[in-house]
Amino acid sequence: MGSIKGDLLIYNSLRGEKLVFEPLKEGFVGLYVCGPTVYSNVHLGNCRTFISFDLVYRYLIHLGYKVRYVRNITDVGHLTDDADEGEDKIAKKARLEQLEPMEIVHQYTMDFHKVMEQFNAISPNIEPTATGHIIEQIEMIQAILDNGFAYESNGSIYFDVEKYNETHPYGELSGRKIEDLIANTRDLDGQDEKRAPLDFALWKNAQPEHIMKWPSPWGIGFPGWHLECSAMSTKYLGEQFDIHGGGMDLKFPHHECEIAQGTASNGKSPVRYWMHGNMLTLNGKKMSKSTGNSLLPEELFSGENDLLDKSYDPMVVRFFMMQAHYRSTLDFTSEALGAAEKGYNKLMEAMKSLDEIVGGKEADSGQVKPIVDSFYSAMNDDFNAPVLLANLFEAVKLINSVKDGKASVSTEDLALLRKEMQAFVYDVLGLKAPGSEGDNRINPVMDLVLELRQQARTKKDWDTSDKIRDGLAAAGITVKDSKDGTSWN
RNA sequence: GGUCUCGUGGCCGAGUGGCUUAGGCAACGGUCUGCAAAACCGUGUACAGCGGUUCGAAUCCGCUCGAGACCUCCA
Structure with a gap:
């Protein structure tokens, strides 16, 4: 994009270093982010990843890129655990609640959308579902079979990891060696269909009692865990695209498998820049639905949780997350959130003041330009939102001084500051004034x-x-x- | 057990070889105010421990201790 604002550096997990971002096609960016599995309400940890990539999306747009942002909804698959081999989370939940699987999917998809809207996250351009792309997944499996990187067993198709590893490095993303992986793979039940423990399912044969299943060339079944993202990203972004994002916990095996599937089906490594967001922790440990160590956004907004002393506006939560870099873990505490609330209020007050103060007639004092440049240098350094916020607070200081009559800025400087601050606070960070609705009376x-x-x-x-x-x-x-x-x- | 990451002042959290004492919150002193609040000005506290490399390290290397992630569904 040859930007006048300097080069955008992105930390590429595949290479382990920050690299200058160069899109495949000048001016365009293909962005894929792994979305939620809609078998329960998204918790705050899930939200952090989506908010992190909302920031990425927003900044790319701000830089002038035309971005196609694809984030899937996983509405099938993901076996619950090894004891439940053959049963997926959505089907299991459906049985528990006596609901149709699609009823579950719809309910939690609606919840997810609502929460994302509360966090002011921009909707992706395409939000494909796994069940809507069974045909594409079957086609991709066939291509992998045709290329000799998969085999059939009892109506299931498995990816042949060792065969793949003969010509392509399996484990390059997560930094694992296949020998170590083999040595450390646990003995699990129901593995007899596989030739090797490392092999992963592309298609699973469905038992008669299985609720969600589709016909395929290999019989009735359902797609494997890792395939949907490969099939949908390929369909909407091409065999190779610019950025793939997701949570750190998906790096292995999910994203490793995506690389293998993409490469095995069409010969190209599917992604140029892999980005991984770090975990939100609670009590020092990763938030996780399964361990119960999690918070729901709704609990924050209502304050109905013992961990909280009061309720918080979604924008305060967003601000809180923006105070940490996306690649760092962030620990959630009520105290930290309370501090974020004050900082957020201070920033928003200054934004209000920014509309009210007037510029002086003096010549350009040169104090605004460096501040504005610092906004760009912060974000160009791998989307460093905390540094951006620090720089924004420099501007806040200036605004307040002008408001108090202790400093002045030229009309031109003020216009520049207004334009860029509004862009970075509202458009890039995605913040907005709290409770701006319902004040009419x-x-x-x-x-x-x-x-x-x-x-x-x-x-x-x-x-x-x-x-x-x-x-x-x-x-x-x-x-x-x-x-x-x-x-x- | 294997692979990897992290450990920054009262709290959260940037920084990665030599003045950034980042920033936010909290604290203290002051200005302003009827008093507050807000705002502004000023102040303090730091890089887990030990050893090494270096003219110089929070930043590089080694060890110790501590925490976490992945290896199994997970954002």
């Missing part, structure tokens, strides 16, 4: 209340004015007096 009421308080203050009737202030504070409304009048939020 309270505004006139507040105007009246504050007018009465002002009258009391004029008469030096502090008892009355403080009673109003304390009463409003109890209702969660903070009153702020300044030379220009009284404001509230």
